[in-house]
Amino acid sequence: MSGRFFLDTNIFVYSFDKSSPKKSDRAASLIRRALETRQGVVSYQVVQEFFNVALRRFATPMTNAEAEQFLSITFRPLLAVHSSFALYGRALQLVSTHSLAWYDSLILASAMEARCDILYSEDFQSGQRFGGLRIENPFL
Numbered sequence: 001m002s003g004r005f006f007l008d009t010n011i012f013v014y015s016f017d018k019s020s021p022k023k024s025d026r027a028a029s030l031i032r033r034a035l036e037t038r039q040g041v042v043s044y045q046v047v048q049e050f051f052n053v054a055l056r057r058f059a060t061p062m063t064n065a066e067a068e069q070f071l072s073i074t075f076r077p078l079l080a081v082h083s084s085f086a087l088y089g090r091a092l093q094l095v096s097t098h099s100l101a102w103y104d105s106l107i108l109a110s111a112m113e114a115r116c117d118i119l120y121s122e123d124f125q126s127g128q129r130f131g132g133l134r135i136e137n138p139f140l
Contacts, residue, residue, distance in 0.1 A: 006041045006111035007034055007078070008121035009049040011138070016058060023139050030120060030138060034078055043081035043110035045103070047071070081110040098130075108133070 007030060014020065015027035034040020054062040054070075062070070081087070087109050094105040104123055111119040112133055119135050126137035 003037075003039050004041055004114060004116040005034070005039060005118040005120060006043075006107075006114060006116040007031065007046065008107055008119065008123060009046045009053075010122055011120055012046070012050045012074075013053050014139070016054070026138050031074065035074070038077070040078050041080045041111070041114040041116055042075060042078045043107070043114075044079065044083055045106050045110065047075050047079060050075075080114050087113055094130075 011027045011030055013027075014023040015031055017024050017027075031040070051062075051067055051071075055064075055067060087106070090112065091102070091105040091109040094100050094108055095102060098105075100108065107121065107123070108119065108130060112130065116133060119133055120138050121135060122137045122139055124135040124137075126135055126140055128135040
């Protein structure tokens with residue numbers, strides 16, 4: 001086992017959600033662990049989705065300066081999976097074999113490409129396995 005784990009977009013969004021302190025604290029704890037252990041991984045998609053929400057839909061949207069700082073401090077050390085022909089091919093296979101939505105299949109394919117043991121997300125069934133990858137909903 002690699003010890004690596006993948007953080008889905010919702011983990012980062014919840015870390016800023018002060019209306020749900022329990023989820024916010026759990027999400028922040030996972031992000032801290034990802035950075036401290038250097039075992040946490042995200043993909044380009046997570047970065048894109050997070051900033052789409054943070055810059056437009058947060059109660060108080062992030063400023064560009066805050067976004068640049070978050071990108072540099074938080075995402076830069078975690079960003080390990082970029083788009084590629086192989087990633088898209090694997091995601092299409094997952095869509096076909098598991099009837100997943102496209103963006104969910106990209107997240108799953110990214111976690112698999114990074115050889116993660118765990119994918120932290122609330123968008124899949126907790127406990128579900130895809131080969132050596134286990135899904136865990138950290139908010140249950």
